[in-house]
Amino acid sequence: MKKRKSDDTLIRMANQIATYFDSQKRQDAREGTADHINGSWTPNMRMRLINMINAGDADIGSTVVAAEALIRRPAERPTHEEGGL
Amino acid sequence: MRNFIIPDVPPEFADVRDFGTPPQKTTETVTLTIDGYEVTVPAGTSVMRAAVEADIMIPKLCSTDSLEAIGSCRVCLVEIDGRKGAPASCTTPVESGMVVHTQSDLVNQLRKGVMELYVSDHPRDLLTSPTNGLNLIQEVSAAVGLREVRYGKGANHVIDRVDDGEANPLYRNTDASNPYFSFDPTLCILCFLCQRACDDIQGTFALTFEGRGFDMAMVPGQDQPFFESDCVSCGACVQVCPTGSLLEKSVAEMGTPERSVLTTCAYCGVGCQFEAQMRGDKLVRMIPYKHGKANHGHSCVKGRFAYGYANHVDRILKPMVREKITDPWREVEWDEAIGYAAKRLKEIQKKHGTDSVGVITSSRCTNEETYLVQKMARQILRTNNTDTCGRVCHSPTGYGMNTTLGTSAGTNDFDSIEFTDVAMMIGCNPTDAHPVFGSRLRARLREGMKLIVIDPRRTDLLNTPHIGENIHLATKPGTNVAILSAIAHVIVTEGLTDQEYIHSQCDVDAWNGYVEFISDPRHSPEAVEATTQVPANLVRDAARLYASAGNGATYHGLGVTEHEQGSTAVMCIANLAMMTGNLGRPGAGMNPLRGQNNVQGSCDMGSFPNEMPGYRHISDPETRAIFEKAWGVPLPEEPGLRIPNMFDAAIDGEFMGFYIEGEDLMQSDPDTSHVAAALEAMECVIVHDLFLNETAMYAHVFLPGSTFLEKDGTFTNSERRINRVRKVTEPKNGYADWEITQMLANALGGDWNYTHPSQIMDEVALTTPSFAGVTFDLIDQLGSVQWPCNEDAPEGTPVMHVNQIKRGKGLFIDTEYVASDEKTGPRFPLLLTTGRILYQYNVGAQTRRTENEAWHSEDVLEIHPHDAEERGIAAGDTVRIASRTGETTLHAYITDRVAVGVVYTTFHHPGSQANVVTTDSTDWATNCPEYKVTAVQVSRTNAPSDWQQHMKDTAEATRKILVAE
DSSP: OOOOHHHHHHHHHHHHHHHHHOOOOOOOSHHHOOOHHHSSHHHHHHHHHHHHHHTTTTSHHHHHHHGGGGGGTTSSSSOOOOOOH | OOOOTTOOOEEEEOOOOOOOSSOOSSSSSEEETTEEEEEETTTOOOOOHHHHHOOOOOOOOOOTTOOOOOOSSOOOOEEEEEEEESSBBOOBBOOOOEEEEEHHHHHHHHHHHHHHHHHHHSSOOOGGTTTTTTHHHHHHHHHHOOOOOOSSSOSSSSSSSTTTBHHHHHHHOBBSSSSSSEEEEGOOOOOOHHIIIIIIIIIOOEEESSSGGGGOEETTTTTGGGGGSSOOOHHHHHHHHHSSEEEEEEHHHHHOOOEEEEEEOSSSOOOOEEEEEEEEEEEEEEEOOOOOOOTOOOOOOOHHHHOOOGGOOTTTSSSSSOOSSTTTTEEEEEEHHHHHHHHHHHHHHHHOGGGGGEEOOOSSSSSHHHHHHIIIIIIIIIIOOOGGGGGGHHHHHHHHHHHHHHHOOOOOOOOGGGGOOOEEEESOOOOHHHHHHHHHHHHHHHOEEEEEEEEOOOOGGGGOTTTOOOEEEOOOOHHHHHHHHHHHHHHHTTTOOOHHHHHHHBBHHHHHHHHHHSSSSSGGGHHHHHHHHHHHHHHHHHHHHHHHHSEEEEEEEEHHHTTHHHHHHHHHHHHHHTTTTOSSSSTOOOOEOOOTTTTTHHHHHTTTTTTETTEEEEEEEEHHHHHHHHHHHOOOOSSOOOHHHHHHHHHTSSEEEEEEEEEHHHSSSSSSHHHHHHHOOSSSSEEESSSSOSGGGSSSSEEOOGGGOOOEEEEEOSSSEEEEOOOOOOOSSSSSSSHHHHHHHTTTOOOOOSHHHHHHHHHHHHHHHOGOOOHHHHHHHHHHSSSOOOBTTTTSSSSSSSSSOTSSSBOOOOOOOOSSOOOOOSOOOOOEEEETTTTTOTTTTTTTGGGGGTTTTOOOOEOOOHHHHHHTTTTTOOOEEEEOEEEEEEEEOTTBBOOTEEEEOOOHHHHHHHHGTTTTBTTTOOOOOTOOOOEEEEESSSSSHHHHHHHHHHHHHHTTTEOOO
């Protein structure tokens, strides 16, 4: 499928999140990244990211790829808690 | 202007008497006798104030309780047993056992003599003067029984020509140069109140007294008209003027007001309370309320004067619909407009799915309005696609503070500044964007409070007259995390931390890890100097000052949040506050200055797509259960779209229906052409606003809104203070905004029956623990209340984290600097950063429709002389500013306030539309756009950009209205 402009945006957002969690030494970067995405991305945005990871998109950073299994699939019950925007 | 009755407010808050001199803060008391009555007052109180406490009004002209007395008018004289002569009661402090007589033959004779002198050089034909009824000269003459003036014709300031027809050299014409008030020197009694208000309250020092003796005159600046002087039109001088020499033009036009309604300003996050002074149902003037806890009787030009937009000819008062955005608008009745909007939203959901529609509120809406809009999305449309413009300003504050401290709440109230020894202002510009707090900061700076400013631009706070120790760290835009981490590095490596606080209040494991992280030499000021462009020694000085000066408070604005690393920068600030123990007490704290009037409230009310009211995540089953019980439906549990995600989804054909209340996305959101493409792609855009704003070009339904003067509700300011907004006139459009949302919700299938916004707040209280104690009654009773307000804090919470950090233990976060993706290069060698100006507000929808345009009728581009010279740009030249995203044109303003390599503009005007240039880059955590860093090139030009021409054409084509017969 042809990549949309918003796909690039999703990848950039995911990579930015991973960059932050990569710098957190006291937290697992994969969990941090996945938690953050689970807590603030719509199911559709998450599925699109998962699909792009599985399609091997070269722009996606290694932490995001490693976090793939922890990103919640839309049908699952949410467990993440995050607050305070 | 006394003895006004303020509805709904109990007597202790309705006391707007002028006590003559300021209150004393001591608890020590003194008892004395005045006219036979025993009075007990705080030590240091003036005799005049003590008399007012006993309901004895001593005549006065030159004193007021917002300013220290100087005893110049000699009208308030009294006799005191055992003292010679007749001292001025305003400058005489009370003493224990003092026996005061406010009436005696001696003082009567003296007062009468003084008044006779005043009247001898004062206009006598006051019956038709606009000041009639407001002029204390009349009132005091009556009070002292002045019945004749023995002085004949002679030198005076009152008559323009002397007897032989020659011009009177002492006469000065009325200065009407200010759009909002006039100055009639003939009525001036040289009491110095105006000058003292300008200096001591406002801090502008625009007024002076020229000449000596009989030649003396009050003059603005260097004897200039007001408009050309340094005057910022705050209105403080007008407010204290005892004679009406300085007078609102609206009073001159409409007559004196006869009643007041207490309400809250709809501009900026300071949240000033005002008396809306009325004659019938017409607003005569806005006077800042002396008991307003955020403003204490002060105001700025916007709140005080810029309310004319409410009656502006551009206001749309009838609902309108159209099939396509290329059709002209058709005026319809409310029923039809609401029905049409509901039908189209339902059709879209049927065709594209439940989550193909969404809502947005503005921070200009009341709490009750925003609560209803998110409720409509969740309960009726069954989607979490709800967001608010807080997304694009302070969402990183919420994320960063919540992560480190356990709550997004700003920590302290504004009054806390009285106890601050050093204020660190980061990416905020309070004298322009939060002017009333800016004035308080300036007052504290004159008293010796120290100042650190971290900002790419030299903000006006640094130009405060009589400023003491101050440091400006002029950062390169986009390097906040680097500089704040460098400050932390100095504090940690030089041993300036508060170990006791850290070990009792913070997560010690995290602290130990953080110490290792931040101590690394890569964070030192010397190592980051090339990145931040700030000399390392200045950073070290600033760090030492913040950590060791006593109470250190930070204030931050959008210059912190609106970056790719906005959330990380907020966590840097929290780290600094925790490591120096600057939390949980007056004078310290971490204080976000929210941009608009109700940024705080609109976020509190559950407007975010992943949070219910009170910042509870939608995935939390307990929270959902509370609302499912209250609203009677199962609630969607997946996060919805945030504003930038909505635009992307619209372009992808997945987000097709949009209800937008009070927000002009086209002008306020970055990358305008992207926003335009998104809106154009949608099937139904419903704009609910006062004016046909830029977003309305793409709308299919227009629902006319009401102004803050036309509805009830609450706004929550930057200090979490919930203030009442009270209706002063009927909505010109027919309905208050909460009623319009309710009509739409019911047309979509809801069964809402709110009859007053207080019932909406009751529902918030019922469902939200931090608001559990909030009711309109409580707010009326206390004047205002700061959340959390519940069983633990029945009267609210002025200072957060007092005994314990809300999170339990404060969490230090490693804050690695990551350079913004937006980098300068050969094509775009300059960095654009954006901000605000005093006279305009946000996208200017309101202020552009007032006389404030006289000060700022266009956005200009600030550019350093070096960069201008290199490009052959002279002051006032039309210049093209281009980024990777787009280009626009504006006029150049050459100034060294910005550094070499940095340009600056405001975004108040749609004609220049700075956001055509800004990019779609956002904060990593919250998607808050990076408005503050855009790589650009600037060059001379002589024509508007293609975008500007296109928008001008589109605006004309899409704003046509077919008027209903």
